[in-house]
Amino acid sequence: xxxxxxxxxxxxxxxxVPANLDxxxxxxxxxxxxxxxxIVFPEMSLCGxxxxxxxxxxxxxxxxxxxxxxxxxxxGVSAVVGFVEELPGYELCVAAGYFEAGGLRHVHHKxxxxxxxxxxxxxxxxxxxxxxAFESRLGPIGLLICExxxxxxxxxxxxHDGAHVLVxxxxxxxxxxxxxSWDTEQAYAGMLRTYAELFxxxxxxxxxxxxxxxxxxWGGSRVIxxxxxxxxxxxxxxxxxxxxxxxxxxVRRARIATPLLADENLDLTIRELTRIxxxxxRP
Amino acid sequence: MSGLDLDCALVExxxxxxxxxxxxxFGFTRAVIGLSGGIDSTVSVFVATRALGAGNVTGxxxxxxxxNPESRADAELAAAELGIETLVVDISPMLDAYFEQFPxxxxxxxGNKMARERMTILYxxxxxxQAMVVGTSNKTEILLGYTTLWGDMASAVNPxxxxxxxxxxxxxxxxxxxxxxxxxxxxxxxFTYDDADRVLYELIDRRRDCESIIADGLxxxxxxxxxxxxxxxxxxxxxxxxxxxxxxxxxxDFRYSRDWGR
Numbered sequence: 001x002x003x004x005x006x007x008x009x010x011x012x013x014x015x016x017v018p019a020n021l022d023x024x025x026x027x028x029x030x031x032x033x034x035x036x037x038x039i040v041f042p043e044m045s046l047c048g049x050x051x052x053x054x055x056x057x058x059x060x061x062x063x064x065x066x067x068x069x070x071x072x073x074x075x076g077v078s079a080v081v082g083f084v085e086e087l088p089g090y091e092l093c094v095a096a097g098y099f100e101a102g103g104l105r106h107v108h109h110k111x112x113x114x115x116x117x118x119x120x121x122x123x124x125x126x127x128x129x130x131x132x133a134f135e136s137r138l139g140p141i142g143l144l145i146c147e148x149x150x151x152x153x154x155x156x157x158x159x160h161d162g163a164h165v166l167v168x169x170x171x172x173x174x175x176x177x178x179x180x181s182w183d184t185e186q187a188y189a190g191m192l193r194t195y196a197e198l199f200x201x202x203x204x205x206x207x208x209x210x211x212x213x214x215x216x217x218w219g220g221s222r223v224i225x226x227x228x229x230x231x232x233x234x235x236x237x238x239x240x241x242x243x244x245x246x247x248x249x250x251v252r253r254a255r256i257a258t259p260l261l262a263d264e265n266l267d268l269t270i271r272e273l274t275r276i277x278x279x280x281x282r283p
Numbered sequence: 284m285s286g287l288d289l290d291c292a293l294v295e296x297x298x299x300x301x302x303x304x305x306x307x308x309f310g311f312t313r314a315v316i317g318l319s320g321g322i323d324s325t326v327s328v329f330v331a332t333r334a335l336g337a338g339n340v341t342g343x344x345x346x347x348x349x350x351n352p353e354s355r356a357d358a359e360l361a362a363a364e365l366g367i368e369t370l371v372v373d374i375s376p377m378l379d380a381y382f383e384q385f386p387x388x389x390x391x392x393x394g395n396k397m398a399r400e401r402m403t404i405l406y407x408x409x410x411x412x413q414a415m416v417v418g419t420s421n422k423t424e425i426l427l428g429y430t431t432l433w434g435d436m437a438s439a440v441n442p443x444x445x446x447x448x449x450x451x452x453x454x455x456x457x458x459x460x461x462x463x464x465x466x467x468x469x470x471x472x473x474f475t476y477d478d479a480d481r482v483l484y485e486l487i488d489r490r491r492d493c494e495s496i497i498a499d500g501l502x503x504x505x506x507x508x509x510x511x512x513x514x515x516x517x518x519x520x521x522x523x524x525x526x527x528x529x530x531x532x533x534x535x536d537f538r539y540s541r542d543w544g545r
Binding site: 013050052174178179180182210211212214236 | 288289290292293294296297300301304305440537538539540541542543544545
């Protein structure tokens with residue numbers, strides 16, 4: 001059964017969770033009224049990106065009223081929302097939550113926290129420690145966050161774990177304005193298309209827009225089919241919602257025509273990676 | 284395509300969005316900009332006007348009695364082209380009154396004082412007009428430290444780019460701080476901005492070191508001089524130092540974005 005996904009390419013207010021929560025509830029409500037099946041928000045959509053020392057202030061516990069309100073709204077329509085989660089041991093993680101049927105169905109914690117150049121994430125956040133696909137009412141999904149997809153092992157694990165749809169949420173800053181686009185946009189366009197084709201899955205990518213302290217987020221959210229076709233693409237820079245219809249039958253056809261996942265030699269991959277790790281850590 | 288070439292249309296869209304959003308977050312719809320008639324302030328005022336509309340931008344022209352009259356004419360030309368309001372504030376009375384007490388002051392002291400006098404006038408009009416001060420510094424002069432601390436560097440937001448349909452007589456003329464008669468930036472620095480940009484691009488944007496650039500055939504003395512200028516002006520690019528005494532010091536372990544809550 002095809003389903004409709006709406007990409008909410010928004011610009012959150014930095015550090016103002018109540019204001020962002022209102023915006024989410026409004027957009028989730030509208031998506032439901034419009035008969036949309038899944039609405040996807042960007043990374044850290046409930047708090048903004050450069051939270052720095054606000055990290056603990058904007059962090060939400062799993063049982064918080066804010067996540068409860070999102071869950072209650074996500075009934076009939078499913079939602080992927082970005083936030084900072086405070087874990088029981090008080091670690092703070094960059095989180096992507098998948099909500100459906102009035103509950104929080106799955107949480108992914110960002111595994112790769114960039115801490116170089118303009119990024120400072122490991123100063124404030126703890127790394128996620130697992131990548132898992134999960135079943136949803138719409139089909140099997142894998143959630144990844146921004147820097148995670150700069151490591152091809154992350155989408156590879158999600159695909160081999162059964163994901164037919166990779167949902168990637170991001171706060172990607174624009175750098176290098178060249179020939180109608182940004183260097184960062186070009187890099188993402190290539191990676192996401194490559195993953196869709198190599199792993200035979202849909203890629204749903206939602207990047208934020210707006211400015212924080214002069215840093216500009218480029219948007220360009222998109223859905224890519226398992227054949228590498230861009231089914232919908234939001235414009236650069238604008239706050240906007242775009243939609244696409246996903247038919248998971250497409251995944252079946254792509255994987256039968258080009259059985260790359262089935263042909264993967266996992267034993268060889270694991271054996272060689274294990275050897276490489278052991279050789280690196282041998283005293 | 285060289286790394287110094289940019290997609291101008293995309294840059295313009297990004298900078299106008301930057302001015303509109305960063306002012307808007309703080310409740311401002313208006314901007315005030317010091318106009319010198321030079322390329323930087325002309326580009327800034329073009330960006331601000333495209334972002335906010337001509338009715339929301341005020342250009343302050345602040346000549347000293349020895350300033351080149353062409354500077355004022357070029358500032359007024361740009362303002363007329365954009366249809367923005369301008370205000371002329373002659374800084375000669377304040378400068379002259381001050382330096383009557385220090386008649387032997389060097390031309391550099393006088394130049395710095397002019398830049399800081401203009402800063403206080405801009406910030407006074409920021410309040411009077413409920414307008415944010417939009418800056419006019421470019422990346423090259425910021426990196427070289429060829430600026431007056433708390434003077435022409437002072438602003439609330441700083442967009443800059445070349446292009447934008449700036450009048451050609453402004454684009455074509457020699458960059459000058461116009462702090463004394465006949466001054467040109469390149470004359471005072473002893474090198475051209477194009478030559479400096481080539482070194483800065485390799486050192487800063489491409490993260491290369493001096494030795495590898497010199498191996499490309501650039502003049503070793505020039506490369507080392509640029510490197511020293513960057514190093515020796517680092518203090519201008521930071522907030523004032525605060526001695527660490529308490530457990531939490533502003534900007535060291537008290538870290539918040541300026542757009543906090545916005």
